[in-house]
Structures are given as structure tokens and as C-alpha cells.
Amino acid sequence: MRFERTERLISEGMERGLHIGAQLYASVRGEVAAQLAVGESHTGVPMRDDTIMVWLSSTKPIAAVAAGQLMDRRLLGLDDPVSSHIPEFGTNGKEAVTLRHILTHTAGFRMPIRHWRGQTWDEAMAEVYRSRLEPRWVPGQKAGYHPASSWYVLGELVRRLDGRPFEDYVRDEIFEPLGMDDWWVGIPFERQEAYGDRLGVMHVTTQNPPTPNATYESPEFIAAVRPGGNGRGPARGLGRFYEMLVNGGELDGRRVLGAGTAEMLVERHRVGMFDHTFKQVIDYGLGFIIDSKQYGVDTVPYGYGDHASARTFGHSGAESSTAFGDPEHGLAVALVFNGMCGEAAHQARQRAVTTAIYEDLGLAR
Numbered sequence: 001m002r003f004e005r006t007e008r009l010i011s012e013g014m015e016r017g018l019h020i021g022a023q024l025y026a027s028v029r030g031e032v033a034a035q036l037a038v039g040e041s042h043t044g045v046p047m048r049d050d051t052i053m054v055w056l057s058s059t060k061p062i063a064a065v066a067a068g069q070l071m072d073r074r075l076l077g078l079d080d081p082v083s084s085h086i087p088e089f090g091t092n093g094k095e096a097v098t099l100r101h102i103l104t105h106t107a108g109f110r111m112p113i114r115h116w117r118g119q120t121w122d123e124a125m126a127e128v129y130r131s132r133l134e135p136r137w138v139p140g141q142k143a144g145y146h147p148a149s150s151w152y153v154l155g156e157l158v159r160r161l162d163g164r165p166f167e168d169y170v171r172d173e174i175f176e177p178l179g180m181d182d183w184w185v186g187i188p189f190e191r192q193e194a195y196g197d198r199l200g201v202m203h204v205t206t207q208n209p210p211t212p213n214a215t216y217e218s219p220e221f222i223a224a225v226r227p228g229g230n231g232r233g234p235a236r237g238l239g240r241f242y243e244m245l246v247n248g249g250e251l252d253g254r255r256v257l258g259a260g261t262a263e264m265l266v267e268r269h270r271v272g273m274f275d276h277t278f279k280q281v282i283d284y285g286l287g288f289i290i291d292s293k294q295y296g297v298d299t300v301p302y303g304y305g306d307h308a309s310a311r312t313f314g315h316s317g318a319e320s321s322t323a324f325g326d327p328e329h330g331l332a333v334a335l336v337f338n339g340m341c342g343e344a345a346h347q348a349r350q351r352a353v354t355t356a357i358y359e360d361l362g363l364a365r
Contacts, residue, residue: 003034005356010337013349014039017205019339021047025239026357029330030247033361035236041338042201042212050234052182053200053336054216056317057147058238059185059231062170063154064103064287065245065257068265069173072258075161078103078286082153085160088125089153093133099157101139102150103286104270108137110277113148116224121155121165128152143270143284145277151228167225175233177254178240183233186225199232202320205339213340229317235334242314242325242332266290266313266325288313301347304333305354307364319346322354329363 003024010022021039025032037047070076076085078100083090089097094109101107109131115124128149133139155166162169167186175183182198184191192199201217203210215221224230231238240251245266249257257265270284281295291312292300302316304324314324314333319340325332335353340346358364 003036003357003360006034006353006360007036007038009349009353009356010036010038013337013339013353017208017210017339018341018345018349019205019337020203020210021200022335022337023047023049023051023053023235024357025049025235025332025334026361027239027243027332028361028363030243030251034357041197042203045197047200047338048198049236050182050198051200052184052187052195052198052232052234053321053338054202054222054317055231055233055238055321055323055336056216056229058315058317058321058323058334058336059226060151060228061287061315061323062174062185062231062241063151063158063166063227064265065174065241066158066166066170067099067103067154067287068257068261070157070161072261076157082157086153086156088129091129092131094131097133097139100269100286102146102153104140104143104284105145105150105275105277106140106143106270106273107146107150108133108139108142108144109149110134110144110146111149113152113226115152115226116218116221116230118220121225124152125156128156143273143275143282145275146228147277148226148228151226155225155227165225166227174241174256175237177256178237178244178251180233180237180240183231183237185227185231187222187232189219189223192219192222200338203339205341210339235323235336238323238334239332242323242334245313246325246327246330246332266311266327285313287315289315297351301343303351303354305351305356305358307355307358316350319343322350324354329358329361331358331361331363333357 249262
């Protein structure tokens with residue numbers, strides 16, 4: 001099947017200097033419909049379907065599924081106070097924060113974390129423990145996207161309740177069962193060297209010529225275990241992750257997540273709340289952004305295009321990537337551009353390409 005509209009839009013974006021390359025994976029009811037690698041990974045190096053790209057916040061649902069697995073094992077409850085498992089967390093107004101608040105971005109401690117700048121995991125967590133609940137924020141009653149802080153909490157819950165570091169746990173319990181051999185949250189230095197040119201590069205394209213993003217492409221950042229933003233791998237792996245979720249937690253005969261838990265994670269749990277980070281009403285599942293175009297198709301950031309069904313769930317990464325599942329159509333999509341072109345240009349790019357994917361598949365309403 002040719003993705004004529006989709007490929008044309010990606011190519012036009014390259015001509016406009018929005019990105020120098022892209023990867024796309026799409027499947028319908030488990031059948032691969034597209035596996036595209038377009039343009040260059042970095043200057044002089046062709047983009048391939050096994051190029052390892054950074055996903056930024058498209059990484060977040062990995063931690064949500066890890067939490068779901070802990071719930072399946074009855075080690076963790078959705079309304080458990082975080083401090084019942086991590087006592088150090090229960091300070092400075094955060095005593096009432098629960099797992100549900102973390103997963104719905106209603107917890108109220110949105111501060112940044114500088115873990116990649118030489119901090120250890122324990123030092124990063126100490127920042128979280130010292131953080132204060134924001135003024136006049138009642139957990140669960142006010143919403144605001146947490147870019148990093150609360151996702152470290154999920155990683156620490158995995159470490160405390162399972163015993164394995166987050167990066168090892170997700171490789172053992174999520175990536176390996178899904179055949180995601182080259183998927184990481186933090187790539188060790190020795191593996192970075194072994195991958196060589198297979199490591200893709202994220203570029204800043206608001207300037208000419210495009211330049212590698214000095215933050216995201218430093219060896220130290222690539223190695224940092226950041227549960228909310230440093231997953232890396234080819235698009236096809238993240239596509240398989242969403243195939244598993246669309247299929248109720250199972251893929252190719254391997255169950256990754258209980259069927260009831262898989263369904264619970266992607267239902268609407270936060271509905272009609274104004275997000276004080278995005279400055280827009282957005283609905284959330286548990287770690288997943290649910291299709292919210294009913295609040296303004298042209299204003300809701302990081303949506304899934306004009307034709308996504310109301311049940312579509314997923315997550316996107318800043319100015320670069322998106323991945324989602326649409327159960328109504330059995331559709332799984334993973335898309336990454338290697339150019340950060342500014343918010344307005346990226347939102348238009350993502351909306352146009354995700355809309356075209358549905359049209360090329362004959363799924364448009």
C-alpha cells in the first residue's frame with residue numbers, strides 16, 4: 001500500500017526545512033501497513049528503519065505500563081498514596097498525592113529535573129523529595145502536565161516494589177516480550193559506541209542549516225535514565241507497543257499486561273479539565289493523552305489528526321514524535337521527525353501527517 005498523501009507531506013516538510021528525515025510505522029489489526037524511513041538520520045547518513053531515534057515524551061506510556069504491571073501483581077494500587085511505598089516522598093504538601101494523581105498529571109509538583117547533568121538516580125530523586133506542592137494546588141482537583149518529575153516517581157516505584165532499576169525492568173518486562181531489542185530508556189555509553197551511525201540525531205531546524213540538538217544528543221543525556229523523556233529506538237518498536245495495547249495487553253501470544261488493566265489505562269480518567277501547562281483542556285487516561293479534538297481541533301496540542309476516533313490514546317514528544325492506538329480501527333502508529341521546528345510549525349505538521357495516515361489507509365470518516 002502506498003502512503004501517497006503521507007509521504008508527500010513528509011517530503012514537503014523536508015523541502016521546507018522542518019526536518020531532514022522521518023520514520024513511520026503503521027499497522028491495522030496487527031498487519032503492517034507502512035514502515036517508512038525517509039531522508040537522512042544526520043548529515044550524509046540515510047535514515048533507515050532500524051535507526052535509533054529519541055522519542056522524548058512519547059516515552060511516558062512505557063512507565064505507565066510498568067505501573068500497570070505492578071498493579072497486575074497486586075504490588076501497587078491506583079489510589080495508594082505514593083508515600084506508602086516511598087516514605088521520603090511524603091513531605092512539603094505531597095502527602096496526599098496518589099498514583100492516580102501521578103498518572104493523570106494532577107499531582108501538582110511540575111518542577112524540572114536535571115538528572116542528565118551528572119546526577120545519580122538517588123540525587124535526582126532527592127530533588128523530587130524536596131519539591132513542594134504548588135501553591136493552591138489540591139491534588140486531583142487541578143491539572144497540569146508534569147514534564148519530568150512525577151515520572152521519576154514511577155521509576156522509583158518500580159525500583160522499590162520490584163527490586164530492579166527502571167531501565168532494566170522495562171527491557172526485561174516490556175521491550176523483550178515485544179521483540180524491541182533496540183529500545184532503551186538510557187543507552188549505556190558502550191552501547192552508544194557499538195551502535196555508531198545507527199544512533200539517529202535530533203536537530204534544531206528553527207535555524208539554517210539544521211544543527212544537532214546539543215542537549216538531547218550529548219552522550220551524557222543519551223545515557224541518562226529519564227522515564228519521562230529519554231526512550232530511544234526505531235519507530236517499529238514503539239508501533240509494536242501500541243499494537244499490544246490495542247490488542248488488550250497481548251501480542252504474538254505473549255501477555256505483557258492484564259486485559260482489564262490495559263483497558264483501564266487507556267480509558268478517560270481526567271475529563272474536561274484545563275491543563276495549566278498546555279493552557280488547553282485535554283483529557284487523560286492513566287499516562288496516556290486521549291483524543292481531545294472536541295475541545296478545539298486547531299488548538300489542542302499533540303493530537304492524532306482529524307480522523308482519529310474518540311477512543312484514540314497515545315502520547316507525543318516535544319516538537320518531534322507521536323505514537324498512538326485507535327481501537328475503533330485496530331490502528332497503531334509511531335511517527336518521528338528528526339527536526340524540532342518550533343511549536344506552531346510542528347503542531348501543523350503532526351496534525352497534517354496523522355490526518356493523511358487515516359486517509360491513505362481508507363479510514364477517514
